[in-house]
Amino acid sequence: MKALFPVLVVGGAGYIGSHMVKMLVQSGHEVIVLDNLSTGFRDAVHYGRLIEGDLADQALLDRIFAENSIAAVMHFAALSQVGESMHEPARYYRNNVANTQNLLDAMLRHGVRRFIFSSTAAIFGEPEASLINEQHPQRPINPYGRGKRMVEEMLGDYDRAYGLRSVCLRYFNAAGADPEGELGERHDPESHLIPLVLQTASGRRDHIAVYGNDYPTPDGTCIRDYIHVWDLCSAHLLALEHLLANGGSDIFNLGNGTGFSVRQIIDTARRVTGQIIPEIVQERRAGDPAVLVADSQKARRELGWQPRFEDLETIMGHAWEWEQIYTSVFGVR
Ligand SMILES: NC(=O)c1ccc[n+]([C@@H]2O[C@H](COP(=O)([O-])OP(=O)(O)OC[C@H]3O[C@@H](n4cnc5c(N)ncnc54)[C@H](O)[C@@H]3O)[C@@H](O)[C@H]2O)c1
Ligand SMILES: O=c1ccn([C@@H]2O[C@H](COP(=O)(O)OP(=O)(O)O[C@H]3O[C@H](CO)[C@H](O)[C@H](O)[C@H]3O)[C@@H](O)[C@H]2O)c(=O)[nH]1
Numbered sequence: 001m002k003a004l005f006p007v008l009v010v011g012g013a014g015y016i017g018s019h020m021v022k023m024l025v026q027s028g029h030e031v032i033v034l035d036n037l038s039t040g041f042r043d044a045v046h047y048g049r050l051i052e053g054d055l056a057d058q059a060l061l062d063r064i065f066a067e068n069s070i071a072a073v074m075h076f077a078a079l080s081q082v083g084e085s086m087h088e089p090a091r092y093y094r095n096n097v098a099n100t101q102n103l104l105d106a107m108l109r110h111g112v113r114r115f116i117f118s119s120t121a122a123i124f125g126e127p128e129a130s131l132i133n134e135q136h137p138q139r140p141i142n143p144y145g146r147g148k149r150m151v152e153e154m155l156g157d158y159d160r161a162y163g164l165r166s167v168c169l170r171y172f173n174a175a176g177a178d179p180e181g182e183l184g185e186r187h188d189p190e191s192h193l194i195p196l197v198l199q200t201a202s203g204r205r206d207h208i209a210v211y212g213n214d215y216p217t218p219d220g221t222c223i224r225d226y227i228h229v230w231d232l233c234s235a236h237l238l239a240l241e242h243l244l245a246n247g248g249s250d251i252f253n254l255g256n257g258t259g260f261s262v263r264q265i266i267d268t269a270r271r272v273t274g275q276i277i278p279e280i281v282q283e284r285r286a287g288d289p290a291v292l293v294a295d296s297q298k299a300r301r302e303l304g305w306q307p308r309f310e311d312l313e314t315i316m317g318h319a320w321e322w323e324q325i326y327t328s329v330f331g332v333r
Contacts, residue, residue: 001241003071006030008064010055010103012048013040013078015185016118016174016229020074021048022183023233029240032068035077041186053101058106058259065110070114072114073107075100081191082122083146096147101154108162114243115155115166116236121225121255121292123149123170131295134170134251142287152251159249167239171232172225172255172294176315177322179230184322193318194226197266198323201275204332208277210262212284215291221262223291224257228309228318237305240323252303255294256310265316272316 007024011017012033017040024031024047031048034055053060057075064070078096079085085092100117107115122145123138125144140146158164175194177184185195193208200208214221235254242250260268270277299305309315326332 001244002028003030003240003244005069005071006032007240008034008068008073009048009076010034010073011040013037013042013044013050015187016232017074017076018044018046018183019178019229020076020233020236022046022178023230023237024048027237032064032070034064039079039187044183044186046182055103058102061106062109065106065112070110070112072116072243073103073112074116074236074240075103076118078118080144082142082144082287082290083191083285085142092104092143092147097150100151100295104154104158108158108164113164115164116239116243117151117155117166117168119152119168119251120145120148121170121171121172121253121294123152124290124292127291131257131293132253133295134253134298141289144287147288155249157312164249165243165249167243167249168251169232169235170251170253172227172253172292174229174232175226176228176230176309176318179309179318181321181325184326185229185319186326191293192260193224193265193297194319195323196317197269197277198273198275198320200277201269201273201320202323202327204327206278208266208279209278209282210266211282213281214284217261217290219261219263221260222288223261223293225257225259225293226265226312226315227255227294228315230306231307233310234308235299235303235305238305242303243309250302252299253294253296254299255296256307257290257294257296259293260312268312268316269302271272272313272320
């Protein structure tokens with residue numbers, strides 16, 4: 001089902017948002033991007049119209065909603081580094097919670113009542129089950145996760161009181177790149193494991209740090225569930241269709257259901273790239289749970305979500321293609 005009016009993608013110049021914009025446009029939707037370019041890039045917005053601005057700017061939000069009939073809002077804008085959130089919680093609560101409330105309140109003022117939210121596995125904290133489903137207890141262990149959880153609760157209240165319908169998609173670790181090589185992961189500074197490993201393979205870094213090898217896991221390093229960015233986007237498209245068809249508010253965990261340790265990621269990168277990747281074991285990073293792996297059966301069952309790129313070598317292969325394109329096209333060293 002196609003939206004009759006534009007979809008507003010907040011944070012559409014960022015890693016996941018820029019892929020989403022491409023998929024929306026390819027699926028026939030009109031897209032407006034709002035982004036303050038704090039961690040995103042103007043030249044990542046290949047499709048749709050970019051409005052440069054901040055969610056803190058209520059007058060700008062009013063103008064955007066007044067000038068455009070918006071069918072739905074997809075909200076990717078956030079600060080998203082777990083370790084940083086431990087040291088700078090104020091910035092995290094302001095941008096991820098207060099600014100999200102600004103956006104929701106502007107939507108209410110203009111009668112826009114469909115919202116798709118980028119939530120996270122970080123709301124769960126240390127898991128009590130090997131696979132984390134939607135009912136798993138939520139005990140976030142860092143301000144980033146606590147802020148995202150607050151927004152989920154706010155969304156429940158906004159639905160009950162104001163009829164604003166939302167879908168919260170809790171991603172595990174987004175990874176990979178546009179299979180066509182046009183877009184990829186670009187965080188500056190980069191903090192995520194897979195791009196850092198691949199930057200080491202391409203010679204941009206001299207080693208990869210392993211944050212802790214004394215976790216209670218088989219090889220002592222943290223285990224995560226890496227999910228292809230294009231598969232995350234296809235779940236958003238289904239969530240949009242669900243809301244356009246008058247579906248009610250809902251929450252889904254999105255991952256592959258398979259965990260890989262930091263050491264397995266580095267070994268896979270060595271295979272995929274054929275490069276020697278030096279590693280140095282360092283202290284644990286504050287705020288990291290030992291294991292996070294998703295149970296995404298609900299998304300498959302109820303949204304009809306069918307991930308296409310579940311294989312880790314494919315995910316890392318796409319990310320490696322992007323690293324090579326990026327370093328040659330952008331001349332990055
Ligand atoms: N990358 C992951 O593995 C992952 C996992 C779980 C959840 N998430 C969530 O997904 C979303 C997108 O993550 P990403 O990796 O693409 O991050 P990103 O930093 O690449 O993208 C975020 C975008 O939002 C913009 N932005 C931030 N604050 C803004 C504001 N106040 N006003 C306007 N624009 C603003 C940034 O400039 C950037 O373009 C985030 O909400 C993140 O918490 C990401
Ligand atoms: O140089 C590095 C970078 C990371 N790691 C380790 O690799 C794993 C993955 O770390 P990332 O930084 O790539 O990802 P996170 O699991 O910390 O966080 C990601 O997933 C979370 C949900 O689980 C949040 O949503 C967050 O936004 C998103 O970036 C962690 O155990 C981390 O300690 C290293 O060993 N060395």
